[in-house]
Amino acid sequence: MDFQLSDDQRALRSGMRDLLGAVFDRDRLRAAVERDGVLDRSLWRELGAAGFFALRLPEEAGGVGLGLPEAVLLFEEAGRALLPGPLVATHLAAGLVKGAAEGEAVVTAVAGELPVAHLAEADAALVVGAEQPAGEATGAESLTGEALRAFVAAARPVRSMDPLTPLHCAPAASVRTRADAERAPAATERTPAHAGRFRFEAALLTAAEQLGSAARTTEAAVQHAGSREQFGSPVGAFQAVKHLCADMLARTEPARAAVYAAAVTGDPVEIAAAKLLADEAAVRNARDCLQIHGGMGFTWEADVHLHLKRAWLRAASWVTGAGAEELLAADLGAAGRLPRSSAAPGRPAREAGGGG
Numbered sequence: 029m030d031f032q033l034s035d036d037q038r039a040l041r042s043g044m045r046d047l048l049g050a051v052f053d054r055d056r057l058r059a060a061v062e063r064d065g066v067l068d069r070s071l072w073r074e075l076g077a078a079g080f081f082a083l084r085l086p087e088e089a090g091g092v093g094l095g096l097p098e099a100v101l102l103f104e105e106a107g108r109a110l111l112p113g114p115l116v117a118t119h120l121a122a123g124l125v126k127g128a129a130e131g132e133a134v135v136t137a138v139a140g141e142l143p144v145a146h147l148a149e150a151d152a153a154l155v156v157g158a159e160q161p162a163g164e165a166t167g168a169e170s171l172t173g174e175a176l177r178a179f180v181a182a183a184r185p186v187r188s189m190d191p192l193t194p195l196h197c198a199p200a201a202s203v204r205t206r207a208d209a210e211r212a213p214a215a216t217e218r219t220p221a222h223a224g225r226f227r228f229e230a231a232l233l234t235a236a237e238q239l240g241s242a243a244r245t246t247e248a249a250v251q252h253a254g255s256r257e258q259f260g261s262p263v264g265a266f267q268a269v270k271h272l273c274a275d276m277l278a279r280t281e282p283a284r285a286a287v288y289a290a291a292v293t294g295d296p297v298e299i300a301a302a303k304l305l306a307d308e309a310a311v312r313n314a315r316d317c318l319q320i321h322g323g324m325g326f327t328w329e330a331d332v333h334l335h336l337k338r339a340w341l342r343a344a345s346w347v348t349g350a351g352a353e354e355l356l357a358a359d360l361g362a363a364g365r366l367p368r369s370s371a372a373p374g375r376p377a378r379e380a381g382g383g384g
Contacts, residue, residue, distance in 0.1 A: 040094075040101055041101040044102050051074050056068075056071075064194065065146075065191055065193055073131040074131070075115075075131050076131020080131070081121075081128055081131055082129035084119075090129060091129065096229065099119065100232065103237050107241045108244040110334055114145050115237075117135045117154055117230070118135040120137075120229060125172070127151065134149055135170075137154045138154070139345070143195035143198070144196045145195060146193070147180055147196040153171045154170050155171060156227055183197060190334070190337040190341050191334070191337075193341055228299045228347070230346045231303045234342050235302045235306035237342060238283070239306045241314065241339055242309035242339075245317035245332060249272070249276060249320045252320055253320055263320070272319065276313045279305075279312060282305055283308075286305045296355070297356060301356060303347045307339070310342065310343070311340060315336060317332045
């Protein structure tokens with residue numbers, strides 16, 4: 029079986045990297061930081077026009093008609109570029125929320141008690157179930173219009189560690205009563221079928237962003253180590269720096285394999301494992317990149333701190349480290365007890381004793 033990217037997939041990834049290099053270069057990144065993360069709607073529409081959000085919609089519905097593996101490639105490039113905004117939620121809302129596929133609508137997601145990104149700028153919010161020990165979503169609905177405005181009014185802003193990601197603390201579930209829903213029936217759309225896969229697809233696309241960030245900080249560290257000199261030699265000639273760079277690559281590539289494999293299978297356990305590896309690669313690589321840059325890495329002008337802060341936020345979203353470990357442990361225990369023919373519906377059967 030050939031697991032290499034196809035020519036079309038490589039062209040798709042290359043095209044997205046070229047697009048982001050043109051529409052979201054470092055100057056635009058820094059401008060976004062100065063705006064305190066306020067979204068650039070023109071950029072959002074450019075992404076929509078390029079098919080970023082409609083990538084997996086069928087062609088007859090106005091989409092590109094590609095799959096989850098191709099979406100992972102695009103989100104990996106978004107992670108490299110530190111592209112801001114609720115990209116995952118808007119991508120998954122394409123076809124569910126009007127204007128999301130075209131980039132005309134900004135859609136955020138509310139997951140349990142976690143802070144909500146870009147809530148004040150959102151045209152819609154997808155409310156999904158809180159993280160469960162078994163790793164399943166409990167439901168999902170889209171809020172627009174009066175229902176969304178009431179939700180935003182009840183939320184409160186919280187300080188974000190990432191200057192590109194403004195956060196709000198979501199109101200308690202009791203804020204939206206049945207009476208609220210009855211007063212605005214057109215503004216609330218239940219989407220139970222979509223809810224079953226929403227959380228894990230969101231976790232996988234977030235893992236792809238983490239993978240892109242891990243790869244980018246590895247490249248930045250190697251580049252700096254080769255150009256920065258101390259005592260008449262590049263700092264990359266010193267063994268300690270070599271080991272840091274090697275460790276960064278050794279974290280990135282297994283995470284890449286796990287993310288790509290999970291995109292093919294769509295298996296929740298494999299997605300949890302991919303998220304766990306990608307989170308570790310993104311956070312630890314950013315820290316090592318900062319260390320290799322030395323004192324200048326700690327300055328506001330260096331971009332590495334933006335990668336580190338974003339990696340921390342992503343690691344706490346959708347499937348957290350603790351949640352992924354629970355899911356993997358449960359699957360490992362079940363695999364040791366069940367024969368292959370008793371595998372859970374919708375998941376590939378596993379060898380006895382096999383893990384995620």
